[in-house]
Amino acid sequence: MTRDDRSTSRVVAVWCPDWPAVAAAAAADLPATIPIAVVSANRVVACSASARAAGVVRGSVRREAQGRCPELHVAQNDPDRDARLFEPVVAAIDEAAPGVEVLRPGLVVLAARGVVRWFGSEEAAAERLVDEVASVGVECQVGVADELSTAVLAARRAALVPSGAGPEFLAPLPISQLSVESALAAPERADVVDLLRRLGVRTIGAFAALSVSDVASRFGADAVAAHRSARGLPERPPSGRAVPPDLTVAHPCDPPVERVDTAAFIGRMLAELLHTRLGAAGVACTRLLVSARTDNGEELARTWRCAEPLTPEGTADRVRWQLDGWLTGRSADRPTAGVTMLRLEPVEVVNSGALQLGLWGGVGDEDERARRALVRVQGLLGGDAVRVGVLSGGRGPAERITLVPVGEEAVPRSDPDAPWPGRLPPPAPAMVLHVPPPIAVDDDVGEEVTITERGLLSGRPTQLRWGSRSWQVTGWAGPWPVDEYWWDSEVARDIARLQVLLDGGRALLIVHGADGWRVEGVYD
Known part of the structure; x- marks a missing residue:
């Protein structure tokens, strides 16, 4: 050249x-000048300049960051x-x-x-x-x-x-800069950079000075790409393979789609179809053009470029991201009509060997195959009909699960790592009842057992009656009283949970509230 x-x-x-921190501040209607940290798995993944000035750094645990900056606003990664x-x-x-x-x-x-x-x-x-x-x-x-x-x-x-x-x-930049941008580096790039640093290669120039054959023989394919980048070359050499024909997929929307969740559901179906065609052609997509057109002729087209070949889930995410910002009117050119056509077009492809294939063929492992099956069921039953659980924060077993539709971001309703006084100790019940049925718990003289103002049992539970059946209580643990939302009379509740063991080996989780005892869960 x-x-x-x-x-x-x-x-x-x-x-x-610091875009994740900027977006978190905007979503919370906070000024961008306040200290903000975005956390994932209880570790800081992004923070604002004011937070860094107070000593908050990426990779630190949440409690450490809050200790360094007490006024820190913490948001979950989204x-x-x-x-x-x-x-x-x-x-x-x-x-x-x-x-x-x-x-x-x-x-x-x-x-x-x-x-x-x-x-x-x-x-x-x-x-x-x-x-x-x-x-x-x-x-x-x-x-x-x-x-x-x-x-x-x-x-x-x-x-x-x-x-x-x-x-x-x-040349003078630190070697860590080769892995600082996730949009350009594979996940294993950080391990390669750490190894290079321990080997004494501290700058990008020192890495570029190594021979191509030495890098290829000692490290992996991603290190070769990083070495090309360090030498000021494209990470991938020009591809002699043209995009095969008939890979573009499109879906006419009748009636026009105005809701983001409906458009995202169609995007997931198109993503599955696109990757089926890509797999049949033996290629994988690294640049994708997503186009949407409305009934009034308005069109939004965006090209998405990725360091790694896109998966069906990654493709569906980008379709949802693009349409969410457009249809909800956050940009100035909000469409005046519903979407009538959604189109996915591969712009750049690589050999499918760039993707890790599963043991039985196809893209991904068993989790990916299970996700594909759930998406097919979702296509039959509707977008919100198939949901998966995400570990969340809470005191009871039902509160600790956030159900999200398959394909949506697995964001918990509350932080599972936060302290939850009164939280039920493990083990968790194997089955949580959606509608807890009423029961009666009696003591050894036939009186109903209740919870006192001090959060204690009023008597020794000896018998449990559920409908027309009754069991002897052979053991119990608890109670665990919970006084929640006492400041809001509409949602306030004062309950206590009790684990009971019945004759015959059955174990239940029961809860006492204003309406008496109910069965909340069943243990194996």
Whole structure:
């Protein structure tokens, strides 16, 4: 590639710093200047600049972060929220410079050739893009370089790298920068970078100086891609394989779709169909064009680029993210009619060997096969008919499960790691009854057992009557009193749970409330 050819293929990257924290603040209607941390699995995955100034760092546990910054606002990681609130930013950039490709919420790239011709220079284009993003109330940084990965790292430093100077720009950067951007790196990239650091390779330049054969023989395929990036080359060499015909899938919506959940359900079905065709053609998709058209002729098309080949679930996620921001009116060009056509078109494909195949063929492992089966059932019964449980926070067994439709983000209703005084100790019941049936519990003199004001049993439980049947109580544990929402008379409740063992070996979880005793769960 000559210098002139390289200048015409330069890439512009637009990066919104700390986007998960920015989106969490916007969703909670908080100013972006307050300390905010986004947590996943009880660890900080993103935080605002003010939180970092107080000592909060990525990877720290939630309690440690709150100890360093007591006024810290903590939000759960929510990719749907991040993508939904990022749509106005993408729309603003696309208005000034069409051809945007979304790498992830908070990061987009586009070809420099068009914007440079339109605005006159790379400097002018960068200033205009910053202004366009600022018009929707978001800060961003712009980077320009010959290659995509170099442009993304340049955006993190608001740098315009001269043509041909990518390797010189990358050389002094720490080796950790090769794994800092999840949109460009495979999950195992962090392990490779950690190994390189322990081997004494501390900078990107030192890594680039290693021979290609040494990297390929000592490390894996992702390390070879990282090595190409360190040398200022595309992470994947140009593919000689064209996109096979007849891979595009489309679905006409009759009647027009106006609800996000309905459109997302159609997107999941299209994703399954698309990946069936991709598998039959022996390819996998790394760049996907998602188009939606309304009854009034309005159209929204977005190109999604991924470091790893897309899975059916990843494809469905991107369809939902795109339509959520559009149909809910968070961008300025909210459609005036329902969606009548949804279309998925692979823009770039690689050999299907880039995907890990399951033991019995197809993409993924047993969990992926089970998910596919659930999606097929969902297609027969409806989007909300098939749900899976997510561990949530709470005191009782029913409260600790959040049911979400298959394909939706598995976000718990409350934090399972938070302290829950009065929480039922393990083991959990094997079956939780949706409608707890009433029962009676008597003591040894035939009086009904109740819960006193001190949260204790009024007598020794000896008999349990459930309908027309009765059992002898041979043992019990508890009670565990719970006084919840005492400040709100409409939802307040004062209950106590008791584990009882009946003759014959049956064990029950029973709960006492204002209406007496009920069976809440059954143990194996």
